[in-house]
Amino acid sequence: MRPKIMEEVEALRGINSVAIKEAHEAGRKVVGQYCVFSPQEIALAADAISVSLCGTTQEPIEEAEKELPRNLCPLIKSSYGFAITDKCPYFYFSDVLLAETTCDGKKKMYELMGKLKPMHVMNLPQTSKGEDALEMWKNEMVKFKEFLEKELDVEITDEKLKDAIKLMNKERDVQKRLHKLNAHKPAPLTGMDLMLAQWLKGFNIDKEAGIELLERLIDEVEERMEKGIYAFDENAPRILLTGTPIGSGSEKVLKILEESGASVVALENCTGYKGLDIMVDEDKDPITALAEKYLSTPCSCMTPNNDRLDLIKRLAEEYQVDGVVDLTWQACHTYNVESFTVRNFVRDELGLPFLQIETDYSDSDIGQIKVRVEAFLETIPTPAKA
Amino acid sequence: MISIGIDIGSVAAKAAAFNGEKIIATAISPTGWSPKEVGEKLLKEILEKTNTTKENIKTIIGTGYGRVSLPFINKAVTEISCHGKGAFYLDPEIRTVIDIGGQDSKVIKLNSHGQVVDFLMNDKCAAGTGRFLQVMANALAVDVGELSDLATGVEPANISSMCTVFAESEVVSLVAEGTSKEAIASGLLHSVCNKTYSLASRVGVENKVFFSGGVSRNKLMGDLLSEKLGIEVISSKESPYLGAIGAAIIGW
DSSP states (O other): OOOTHHHHHHHHHHHHHHHHHHHHHTTOOEEEEOOTTSOHHHHHHTTOEEEEOOOOOSTTHHHHTTTSOSSSOHHHHHHHHHHHHTOOHHHHTOSEEEEEOOSHHHHHHHHHHTTTSOEEEEOOOSOSOSHHHHHHHHHHHHHHHHHHHHHHTOOOOHHHHHHHHHHHHHHHHHHHHHHHHTTSSSOSSOHHHHHHHHHHGGGOSOHHHHHHHHHHHHHHHHHHHHTTOOSSOTTSOEEEEEESOOOTTSOHHHHHHHHTTOEEEEEOSTTTTTTTSSOOOSSSOHHHHHHHHHHTOOOTTSSSOHHHHHHHHHHHHHTTOSEEEEEEETTOHHHHHHHHHHHHIIIIISOOOEEEEEEOSSSTTHHHHHHHHHHHHHTSOOTTTO | OEEEEEEEOSSEEEEEEEOSSSEEEEEEEEOTTOHHHHHHHHHHHHHHHHTOOGGGEEEEEEESGGGGGOTTOSEEOOHHHHHHHHHHHHOTTOOEEEEEOSSOEEEEEEOTTSOEEEEEEEOSOSTTSHHHHHHHHHHHTSOGGGHHHHHTTOOOOOOOOOSHHHHHHHHHHHHHHTOOHHHHHHHHHHHHHHHHHHHHHHHOOOSSEEEESGGGGOHHHHHHHHHHHTSOEEOOTTGGGHHHHHHHHHTO
16 A cells, blocks of 8 residues: 555665665765754765764663663653664764754753764854854854864865755755645655655665655655555545654654544654755855755744744645644753744644644553544544534 | 443443433443443443343444443544533533543533533643542541542641652651641642642633533532632532543434
């Protein structure tokens, strides 16, 4: 029932963990990063491989809790746990790490992680508004560039940066087009597959190959749509999932939503559409263009964060959404406080039902989440009920 | 012809029968360890009370945490929707349902059509639930049903612990210090009332307010909630059966 190419996507797990080892042995350099604010282009322009190291499973958390407080975001604990247990081949083979001062938790965790491998910390401004913020972020781009040039003994030219920008834009564009397939009613892809296709690609050593794979996936899905093959029927409630990032291993809420009959059509989070919305300007000076694009990321760690409300509104309209679910990882203060604003916006301005779920990576609260999700879905009118 | 609703709660299992116009029977039994067995027992009891045979059952709706364990139901519906439906049936002016059960508490908001528009649950912590009162009643060596009378008209002793486990230790200490059972009972009910108020405030309380669940049988709790909310909190003999009633109506 699933598009056949999803099998190839899933196979990337195994392929890439070997590929990274081979790349390392062949002398390629690897830059590990943790965030959608991180400019992958600068790593690519240094002829390095960029990998996303953000932790999405419960497995290494126990080890992490020996050094980090238990009352901390599971994503931070998972990321750190992978670092100290050597359970992640991508961390293991990373030559340098790129950290960023996004939220308090990550900022302090990086102090500990920085003892394990050469790390560069980019200082993200607290706001995206105003000339000062942009200047600061441009300077941070330059500092990262200089760090890589020194560590990896390469020269990062403007030309290389421009090539990297074109490649990353191409990657963003294909992922965007994949997402947009789900604007159709009914959706041709499950939210799970949409999430997985984007997430697994984050480990791809060869970006061009990853882009080509997604192009083939889009083609296959479009063919299926022409034959009337979709992932859900017209009556399935269409949900936009927003909030904190999810990946393979932390998709509990998405899974429960779809097991309960919902079609998760849109993912506003940073592992979904959030980082794809805006391209890097290919005509501007590369450092300025990169700074502008990355600073515009509507993450709750920034203040104000009204662009996130705009994005939610656009997605809700384009994807014909019936309800919004806002996921908050436990101890994530920024997304948790922001949830109140999002709730009022979604209910009052968009007139849509809204549910916030606060949880962690463990499966101890699956029963409780199911009741909330089922009750929430019961409040969404479906044609059958009318 | 009847439709039947079965609500398997953590402490008590309830059932109700609806004939298309009104609820004609209810039944209740401790859940025990087998939701399936108590479900079957209640089904039998309802059939006997309504003088109906299995062939004349329109549908059976299951709700409550034990709904997944009932093989004979036609459909499972969450207790949120069922409580909403039940409240609207009892009084279409009800806009807020406060349900305090054995191990969870919830607040449900309804619109003028009786549809659920918002809800909040506390099902991760025993504080503010029937379990809290059960544990404390044990510590005071009284029956949980006696707490209301014990506490009425008595100044509350301060119970500072939120956690059921630590509050129990606190109660034991208070008893040892010579604080009266009455004052402690009053403090405990105030504690549950405050917890409920916090939960309800986040959803927003609108008149009329209906109090359901096992704890609604505690008369003083209803009075304390009314005082804290500044709105009269109604309950009735149907209160513990609200989920089963709503389920039966949904099944019609």
